[in-house]
Amino acid sequence: MEEKLRFYNDEGCYIKCYLCPHNCSLNEGKFGVCKLRTVKNNIPIVINYGEVTSANMDPIEKKPLYHFKPGRDILSVGTFGCNMSCSFCQNHEISQNKPSSEFIDIDKLINLIINIPNNVGIAFTYNEPFMWYEYVYDVAKKIKEYDKSISVVLVTNGFVNKEPLEEILPYVDAMNIDLKGFTKKYYNEICGATMEPVLETIKIASKYTHVEITTLMVSDANDSVEEIVGIAKLLSAIDKNIPLHLSRYFPQYKMKNQPTLVENIMKAKEEAKKYLNYVYVGNVAGVDNNTYCQNCGYNLVTRDIYTTNVHIKGDKCPNCKEYINIIS
């Protein structure tokens, strides 16, 4: 469904969209980088409002979020479109194309969210939620007006401008933000974006909501220990309790590099742990992804793929009462 744009300026001879840092100039029939926003009959519009391509109940660990409602399931939905063009995108069918979709109005979606047993809320994921901003904002605001305890989660690349980010954050409980690498070159050449706005998003979002970070370590592209240590140091300067997920890459879409060596990932984890309290490894079987108390070593959450056993209530270690960055 089409909906009027948020975050644009009418510059007379063109419309400037400033939802994300591409800051595209839009004209009648001419779309922005995301291929979602254009001008039709002199009205700036977005074409994916309420259009859902995927909806599933997922373990929240799959987002991945390890420190937010561990062991719970969340209704996860996505649409189509993205403002990045990562060569390794595992969801390129929906991020770079326009597949068939089903319109779900807000009341119907909220009904779904509240009527699924044991559902903790709604996660906007699979493609880039900020490219679905108009709908995501409307759903998030309405659901919080209905019941503040229903969780709203964004799984995002973080490439968004400050004003729209700050406007939606009061309605968001948790975010997993991709920090795809730690060089401008990687962001420019592999992802079709720039790095600084993503760093800014991480800093701003961390002040308002629960944040975890994911970095996909791509062999011979961004998998040097130095790069991961750079990320760990940056996050540590914001808050050393931010969980970092180092995920193993496998060949996808246009990227043909070999799968990342597990030993590289484990070495990077070991080094990142010198700066951060919680570093996890994704897409590798048999690794210890439990959460331990940093003070006494007590096992707070046991994870085996997507089976999770939680041994903590609230945010204090049951053994030594140390504060733990977990929202249970």
Ligand code: SF4
């Ligand atoms: S959302 Fe971003 S990519 Fe899409 S039109 Fe607006 S500025 Fe361009």
